[in-house]
Each structure stands twice: as structure tokens, then as C-alpha cells.
Amino acid sequence: MISQKINENSIRKAKTLIDNANAITVICHTSPDGDAVGSSLAAMRVLSAIGKDVHVVVPDAFLFYLRALPGASEIVDSVKYPEFADKLIADTDLLLCLDFNEPSRVGRLSEALKSSKAPKILIDHHLNPSIDADVIISHPEMSSTCYLLFRFLCRLELFNLIDRQAAECILAGMMTDTGNFSYSCDDPELYIVEAELVRKGVDKAALYRMLFNTNSANCMRLNSYAILHKMELFTDAHLSLITLRREELNRFHYTKGDTEGLVNRPLAIPGIDISLFMRQESDCIRVSLRSVGDIPVNIIASELFGGGGHLNAAGGEYFGTLDEAAEHLKSHLDDIRHRFIDQKKK
Ligand code: 5GP
Ligand code: MN
Numbered sequence: 553m554i555s556q557k558i559n560e561n562s563i564r565k566a567k568t569l570i571d572n573a574n575a576i577t578v579i580c581h582t583s584p585d586g587d588a589v590g591s592s593l594a595a596m597r598v599l600s601a602i603g604k605d606v607h608v609v610v611p612d613a614f615l616f617y618l619r620a621l622p623g624a625s626e627i628v629d630s631v632k633y634p635e636f637a638d639k640l641i642a643d644t645d646l647l648l649c650l651d652f653n654e655p656s657r658v659g660r661l662s663e664a665l666k667s668s669k670a671p672k673i674l675i676d677h678h679l680n681p682s683i684d685a686d687v688i689i690s691h692p693e694m695s696s697t698c699y700l701l702f703r704f705l706c707r708l709e710l711f712n713l714i715d716r717q718a719a720e721c722i723l724a725g726m727m728t729d730t731g732n733f734s735y736s737c738d739d740p741e742l743y744i745v746e747a748e749l750v751r752k753g754v755d756k757a758a759l760y761r762m763l764f765n766t767n768s769a770n771c772m773r774l775n776s777y778a779i780l781h782k783m784e785l786f787t788d789a790h791l792s793l794i795t796l797r798r799e800e801l802n803r804f805h806y807t808k809g810d811t812e813g814l815v816n817r818p819l820a821i822p823g824i825d826i827s828l829f830m831r832q833e834s835d836c837i838r839v840s841l842r843s844v845g846d847i848p849v850n851i852i853a854s855e856l857f858g859g860g861g862h863l864n865a866a867g868g869e870y871f872g873t874l875d876e877a878a879e880h881l882k883s884h885l886d887d888i889r890h891r892f893i894d895q896k897k898k
Contacts, residue, residue: 554703554741558689563707566687569671570599570708573646576606577670581652582659583808584614586728586763588651591675591697593623594714594721595648598705601713607644609637611659615809617766621724622717630661638664646671649685651697651725653678654860675700677729678861679850692862695736698725702745719752720759727763731816735864764813774804775814783818786882789889790825792818793881797874798832815840826852826888830870830877837870837877847892856884 570576578595580588592608599606609628618624630637641647641664653676655662665683672685677697681690694700702722705714714722723746730737733746750756767775777800784793794814804810815829825847829840839857841849843864850866853859859868870877 554706554744556707557691557694558700558703558707562687562689563704566673566689566704567708569646569673569686570604573644573671574605575644576604576646576648577640577644578606578608578648578650579641579658579661579665580608580610580650581657582611584610584612584618584651585812586615586618587696587698587725589614589618589621589624589627590721590723590725590728591650591701592627593621594698594701594705594718594725595650596623596626597715597718597721598710598713599648601715602710607640609640609661611661613808615812616807617762617809618724620762621721623721634660637661641665641668641670644668644670646673648672649674649676649683650701651676651678653681653683653690655683675704695739695742696725696729698722698729699742699745701725702749714749714752716753719749720754723749723754723756724759724763727759732760732764736862768807768810770805771807771810774801774806774810775817777804778811778814779817785818785821785824786885787823789885790823790893791885791888792821792824792827793830793878794818794828795830795874795878796832801831815842819844825893828881830874830881832874837872837874839868839870839877841866841868852888852892856880 576599578592580592596606596608609630612631613629628637647668647670649672655665658665673687674681674683674685675689677691677694677700679692681688691700778794778796782794815827818824818827825844827842831838841853843849848863850861853861853866853868857868857870861867
């Protein structure tokens with residue numbers, strides 16, 4: 553019904569590893585989003601249904617609104633339970649690595665990941681995976697890990713074990729990483745998979761509300777403040793920058809996830825093709841980047857902020873003050889304009 557994308561050899565090797573495992577530990581990237589949590593929970597649910605003893609370990613807290621996803625209460629947060637998390641990774645028969653491409657993306661779990669003797673399967677959609685895994689199923693052309701995981705489970709002939717709950721988790725990731733099918737959404741087969749998941753009983757309207765339309769009053773005020781007072785437009789470079797300092801975040805009782813989606817907003821302005829959001833955290837400046845069209849923000853993230861990501865959505869960090877981070881960007885505006893805006897016009 554949908555075309556085969558994952559090569560047969562990887563499927564065969566992954567199947568053998570799963571067949572031979574009893575305990576399976578699933579891990580994903582830091583600040584887990586809907587795709588990371590969704591894919592991990594779906595994998596846990598389906599692999600549990602074939603009799604495996606599955607645990608999901610996350611490097612740190614996931615976005616609060618994802619708590620409503622089926623199985624989320626069973627997730628082991630390695631910040632809260634570091635010893636248990638490390639033990640699950642050290643003692644497991646198989647590590648399933650979902651939605652990340654580099655050891656550094658699992659934060660404090662990177663040591664446990666590197667030292668684990670268990671066989672590893674990586675299923676991911678980020679560019680250039682550098683995980684030392686026995687099976688690497690890497691498809692950067694796919695919009696989400698959940699979409700790739702659905703294909704993987706179907707190839708293992710587990711489609712019938714994807715129940716409503718697992719389907720909800722998979723669709724959550726597909727919706728998260730495409731902005732509810734508004735970008736990276738040109739693959740027609742996405743909608744075949746979506747239809748199958750809805751057929752499993754997912755209430756898509758409720759899922760949409762959970763993922764995209766759940767905000768506290770403080771969160772709404774913070775985002776409005778950021779756009780009203782903190783959005784700078786650099787029209788020559790077709791770029792917008794929003795910065796938020798610790799005091800500003802505190803004023804609106806910021807909690808993790810409150811600025812999710814803020815970075816996308818300036819892209820609504822005609823002529824703004826690149827958007828950056830810088831947030832002051834306790835140890836660094838966290839930078840989020842978004843673009844429209846073929847402007848590669850993953851290159852800007854990598855060159856200026858030691859990060860990476862996808863063509864249109866990337867992130868990185870800056871070690872210094874928020875003002876220095878903003879100045880660092882501003883000193884590269886001409887270069888950005890020259891390479892990514894002017895070149896395109898030619
Ligand atoms: P966000 O802005 O939502 O934090 O991140 C957007 C995307 O950029 C993520 O899905 C991830 O692929 C990528 N990304 C974010 N932060 C980093 C980072 O520090 N390093 C790398 N390599 N990729 C990142
Ligand atoms: Mn993803």
C-alpha cells in the first residue's frame with residue numbers, strides 16, 4: 553500500500569536483534585518533543601505487545617503537554633532517576649535509539665550510551681548519523697521519526713499491533729515535526745499513513761488541541777510580549793531575531809515549552825525567510841532557527857552556534873551572554889544575506 557523505503561537487510565537484522573532481546577530500552581534526544589516522546593511510546597507499546605520488557609528513558613524532562621500521551625507516566629526521566637536510568641541502559645538486551653543522530657543529543661545519557669554493551673538500533677531522520685549502532689535506519693528525507701517508525705513496524709509485520717494508543721503516539725510525532733502537516737508535508741504517503749492512524753481510532757481534533765493549542769495565560773502573555781517588544785527585523789537579510797533573558801522569562805513564570813512555536817511566528821511576515829529565537833538558560837543561550845524555502849538554517853546553526861538540525865528547523869547553543877549571542881549573529885548578517893538570500897535571487 554505504501555512504498556518500501558527501509559532496506560530489507562536492515563529490517564532483517566533489526567528483526568533478529570528484537571527477537572533475541574527480552575529487555576529493550578528506548579532512548580531519545582534531550583528536551584524530548586512530540587516526535588521523540590511519540591516514537592518512544594509507540595515503540596514501547598507495540599514491542600510490549602509482542603512480550604518484550606520495554607522501558608523508555610529520556611535524558612531530561614519532556615514538554616508538559618505530552619504527559620497526556622498514552623504511556624507517558626511510565627517514562628523514566630534520567631534527571632529524576634539517574635541511577636535507574638543508567639542501569640536500564642547498561643543492563644538492557646537491546647537499545648533502541650530514536651529521533652537523534654549524535655551521542656551529544658542525548659545529553660547526560662551520552663556516557664551510558666557510549667559504554668553500553670547492548671546491541672543498538674538507530675531509527676532517525678536527522679542528517680549524518682554518528683551513532684555506533686548495529687543497525688542504522690536513517691532517512692533524513694522523512695519528516696518525522698514517527699513516520700519512519702510506522703514504516704518500520706509495518707515491515708516487521710506488526711501493523712495489527714498498532715492499537716489506538718500507539719497510533720495516537722505516532723500521529724503526535726508526525727504532526728509535531730510537520731507543524732500539523734504545514735511544512736515538510738509534500739510526501740503523499742504521509743496522508744496514507746495518517747489515514748491508517750485515524751482508522752485505528754485516534755481523535756485527531758483532540759490530539760491537535762493537545763499539541764498545538766494548549767497554553768497557560770502566562771505562556772500566551774510571554775509570547776505576545778516577545779513579539780511586541782523583542783522581535784527585531786533585519787529586512788536586508790530577510791531575518792528576524794527574538795531574544796528573551798532570564799528576568800523576562802521569570803516575569804511570566806516561564807516553564808519549559810512555553811516558547812515552543814514562538815520562533816515560527818515571524819515567518820508569517822512577508823519578506824522574512826529566516827527566524828532566530830535566543831533564550832537565556834542557566835548555562836548557555838539556547839538558539840532555535842527556522843526558515844522557509846531552501847534556506848539551510850542547519851548550516852547557520854552549525855557554523856554560528858555549534859548545532860545542526862534540518863534544512864528548515866535547527867538549533868544550537870552559544871556560551872556567553874545573550875547580548876553577545878545577538879551580536880555574534882548580527883556580525884554575520886551580511887554573510888547570511890550574501891550566501892542565502894542574494895545568491896537565490898540570481
Ligand atoms: P528546536 O528549535 O525545536 O529546539 O530544534 C529544532 C530542530 O533542530 C530539532 O528537531 C533538532 O533536529 C535540531 N536541533 C536542535 N538543537 C540542536 C543542537 O544543539 N544540535 C543539533 N545537531 N541539532 C539540534
Ligand atoms: Mn523528529
